[in-house]
Amino acid sequence: MRRSSEDTKAVILAAARERFAADGFQGATIRAIASDAGIDPAMVMRYFGNKEKLFAAAADVDLRFPDLAAIPREEVGRALIGHFLDRWEQDEGMMILLRTGVTNEAVAERMRGIFAGQLAPLVSKLDDDRERAPLRAGLAATQVLGMALCRYVLRLPPVAAMSREEIVDWLGPTLQRYLTGDVDGHDTA
Amino acid sequence: MRRSSEDTKAVILAAARERFAADGFQGATIRAIASDAGIDPAMVMRYFGNKEKLFAAAADVDLRFPDLAAIPREEVGRALIGHFLDRWEQDEGMMILLRTGVTNEAVAERMRGIFAGQLAPLVSKLDDDRERAPLRAGLAATQVLGMALCRYVLRLPPVAAMSREEIVDWLGPTLQRYLTGDVDGHDTA
DNA sequence: CGATAATGTCAACACATGTTGGCCTACACT
DNA sequence: AGTGTAGGCCAACATGTGTTGACATTATCG
Numbered sequence: 001m002r003r004s005s006e007d008t009k010a011v012i013l014a015a016a017r018e019r020f021a022a023d024g025f026q027g028a029t030i031r032a033i034a035s036d037a038g039i040d041p042a043m044v045m046r047y048f049g050n051k052e053k054l055f056a057a058a059a060d061v062d063l064r065f066p067d068l069a070a071i072p073r074e075e076v077g078r079a080l081i082g083h084f085l086d087r088w089e090q091d092e093g094m095m096i097l098l099r100t101g102v103t104n105e106a107v108a109e110r111m112r113g114i115f116a117g118q119l120a121p122l123v124s125k126l127d128d129d130r131e132r133a134p135l136r137a138g139l140a141a142t143q144v145l146g147m148a149l150c151r152y153v154l155r156l157p158p159v160a161a162m163s164r165e166e167i168v169d170w171l172g173p174t175l176q177r178y179l180t181g182d183v184d185g186h187d188t189a
Numbered sequence: 190m191r192r193s194s195e196d197t198k199a200v201i202l203a204a205a206r207e208r209f210a211a212d213g214f215q216g217a218t219i220r221a222i223a224s225d226a227g228i229d230p231a232m233v234m235r236y237f238g239n240k241e242k243l244f245a246a247a248a249d250v251d252l253r254f255p256d257l258a259a260i261p262r263e264e265v266g267r268a269l270i271g272h273f274l275d276r277w278e279q280d281e282g283m284m285i286l287l288r289t290g291v292t293n294e295a296v297a298e299r300m301r302g303i304f305a306g307q308l309a310p311l312v313s314k315l316d317d318d319r320e321r322a323p324l325r326a327g328l329a330a331t332q333v334l335g336m337a338l339c340r341y342v343l344r345l346p347p348v349a350a351m352s353r354e355e356i357v358d359w360l361g362p363t364l365q366r367y368l369t370g371d372v373d374g375h376d377t378a
Numbered sequence: 379c380g381a382t383a384a385t386g387t388c389a390a391c392a393c394a395t396g397t398t399g400g401c402c403t404a405c406a407c408t
Numbered sequence: 409a410g411t412g413t414a415g416g417c418c419a420a421c422a423t424g425t426g427t428t429g430a431c432a433t434t435a436t437c438g
Contacts, residue, residue: 002403002404002405002415002416003415003416004415005414005415008415008416023292024215024291024292026213026215026216026292027215027292029394029395029396030395030396030397031394031395031396039416039417040416040417040418041396041397042397042398042399042416042417042418043415043416043417045396045397045398046415046416050396050397051395051396051397098291099291099292101342101343102213102287102288102291102292102338102342102343103212103213103215103216103288103291103292108342108343108344111343111345112343112344112345112346115345116346120347134346134347135347135351137347138339138345138346138347138348138351139348139359141335141339141345141348142332142335142336142338142339142340142348142360143331143332143335143363144335145335145338145339145343146330146331146332146333146334146335146336146338147331147335149291149331149334149335149338150327150330150331150334151331153290153291153297154290154291154297154300154301154334155297155301156301156304156327156330157301157305157323157327158309158323158324158326158327159327159328159330159331162324162327169372170328170367170372171331173366173372173373173374174332174363174366177362177363178359183358183359183362184362185362185374191385191386191433191434191435192385192386193385194384194385197385197386218424218425218426219425219426219427220424220425220426228386228387229386229387229388230426230427231386231387231388231427231428231429232385232386232387234426234427234428235385235386239426239427240425240426240427
């Protein structure tokens, strides 16, 4: 045999990741993915069943958030945005989710799941008032996803041009207030 | 004649707005739009030429930002987010741009144009240091678009559940700092 | 009334897409 | 060498899409 089954499966998956990240779910075609992978479209079907299952495999992403409770309380804001930027630039899955979640309800549901399952629980460990944790996590999500949207997807020139340090310096305090502050910006006791 | 040319054109445009806002550019089909409008798909072509021109007509949006310089300096943050929330809920064009700009480069370019032509100039009037104005505007865009994304598109439960006042109270100070503060959050002289 | 142009409908084309089944090819094992 | 099987390719189908042209219908005006 030319290649092992697992090898070609991996090649297809890599090509699918790139295409889904670049063109979204509808925009990425099986034929284009197969062409990128240098194989026949039929192979994609053989190994992944159909387009939706291929997408599911390509969009399997883990945020791998660090344990915020293990970080000095006054640094969680900077730590969160820093980690998120790293993660975004390493894992194409983030781009896939954002590009497709905007027009695909199933993916949007998945993003809500990631939010509720990976970010919210972490935030709730920071606060004694567990009631407010989802709100805090939600606020953090708006700022963090908004940055990803403007920087990596829309590529607004001033935002795309910022250095990692600048972003951390500007967004860190914002996230710090969302995660640990009250409305007026004072830290909770 | 049953209807005037302008009337049906308006009916088509209204249906197109809804479909584009709900399904994005690729997801919205001429046939579905025509069906919503209660007419034949061929009419759409007759009046708008092709799908892209129809989209261009449907996505013609004006942010109608107020003159930030005419607002007390310490309130520009709250004013900006408040105005943006109003605008979003009144004009389907905002949803169209966000839903489609994420996967369509031409629309993304258009959003960059709106940003550079409508938001950035306004911000530059707030600051003596004109060099920093694009950066400030960009930061504001990340927070404001991130809120729209999480609240109206992704519908993250805690964010969608917030009241207008809560959002203004939480995001106002953030935008205030992006627009008029230095990195540490102190107002510029 | 009759002509004419505007408004609308119908059927079809050309094309791209996801998906399927049959066929070929090359290796491993006896 | 012969054979079975896994990996791979080709051609085709069914469907949905944007788009087009020919035909019908209706209102306006000479």
